[in-house]
Amino acid sequence: MPFQYEYPRAALTVDCVVFGVDEHELKILLIKRGIEPFAGCWALPGGFVRVDETLDEAARRELEEEAGLKDVFLEQLYTFGSLKRDPRERVVSVAYYALVKRVEHHTTAATDATDARWFALSDLPRLAFDHTYILATALERLRGKITYQPIGFELLPPKFTLTQLQTLYEAVLGHEIDKRNFRKKVLGYDLLIPLKEKRREGAHRPAQLFRFDPVKYERLKKKGFLFEI
Amino acid sequence: MPFQYEYPRAALTVDCVVFGVDEHELKILLIKRGIEPFAGCWALPGGFVRVDETLDEAARRELEEEAGLKDVFLEQLYTFGSLKRDPRERVVSVAYYALVKRVEHHTTAATDATDARWFALSDLPRLAFDHTYILATALERLRGKITYQPIGFELLPPKFTLTQLQTLYEAVLGHEIDKRNFRKKVLGYDLLIPLKEKRREGAHRPAQLFRFDPVKYERLKKKGFLFEI
DNA sequence: CCAAAAGTGTTCAGGCTACACCCATGT
């Protein structure tokens, strides 16, 4: 027991709410806990922050260790510090949320390592600790943020169709959007680059593929530009 | 040295960015540090989180102990966890921002206890630790938030004139606003209750006093109402 | 030829911006 302090200290953890979109639904990645407390229960990926890593580093490390995820969009959400969050001792948790492209691909990768699964919002299991509350906070943030910052693209593959983008917004915001108005607005920002390819699948007209132009967006942002849907 | 842990733990602190408005200027409350590191330097009010108090409690306690402030608007801002924030050891700080009414009153109260002073944004001293960065983050948040949530009222006395409110917005946002459009918009929300009193001062027409109706605002908010300036 | 999704314009109403003068008061 080598580490001694004059006053008792809270333990510090990170927890990550990982969002992904699977066709028409917003999904969350959860890990099945192997150990007590809450063994066998589903929980957000996360764990203790080491004394020699930053909070962001801790979050990325846990995402990779527990879910096999690398290079995802990651942003700090809120720090949860109520006294009885963890039955063992005082634990303060810095929560993050992550946005992942191509849900299917990562699911399998993750399932190899530990017991990780994507859950639809409408079909969530009971979660460990205060993770249901953290998830609700993250969802609120995602809904707010996606309407005025172009983070939606973090949830789509690099090449996507306008219908995919619209479906994503509908999944996150939870209501339908008018197709013509949506396209007019999104294309009006001139931040989507039409590709030479089209996506053909199914017995219908093929769809134009686009990619998001992050460089142009950064330039516009510096001039006080606002991306709003 | 009674408290022992298996792994080393970061220390946990809170720091508060306290905003106030003094006539035409946005001000920040700073504390002169008495001890090393950064002794004699100005810093944000804050200190260590006790193991038996929540983060919010710690922030409020520090505000009262160091600045004599009670019952202020307080909201968590961001958690700062880079490795070298504090030269002594690893310290993770949960930052808050606070909004106080009537700057002048609290200034004197605070100055009795410790060395606390209000600084204009344009006249900030060099700050301890990474507090300049925390302050910049808080300012960005305040500017963003004040445009779509009615937190401006937390910076004014309970009874205020429309000119005071407008001056506040101009101070926070850093640009001028058209008087007629501002009044039309603000009054249009029907959230300001005109009082029977007027405020008379100086050689000119007296101004109508208003108070904000938080109850009505909560009702509207639940219906998806957005307060925007 | 049929089913299925992609793609495309116009109209209308309401909100935002810009703008200049009279009013009530104290000195």
Place this chain on the structure above:
DNA sequence: ACATGGGTGTAGCCTGAACACTTTTGG
């Protein structure tokens, strides 16, 4: 009477919402 800030209305423009049919493909 004058200086000082308080208070008010309108017109043009732009943006957002509502709305339905044609096109292209695979089967």
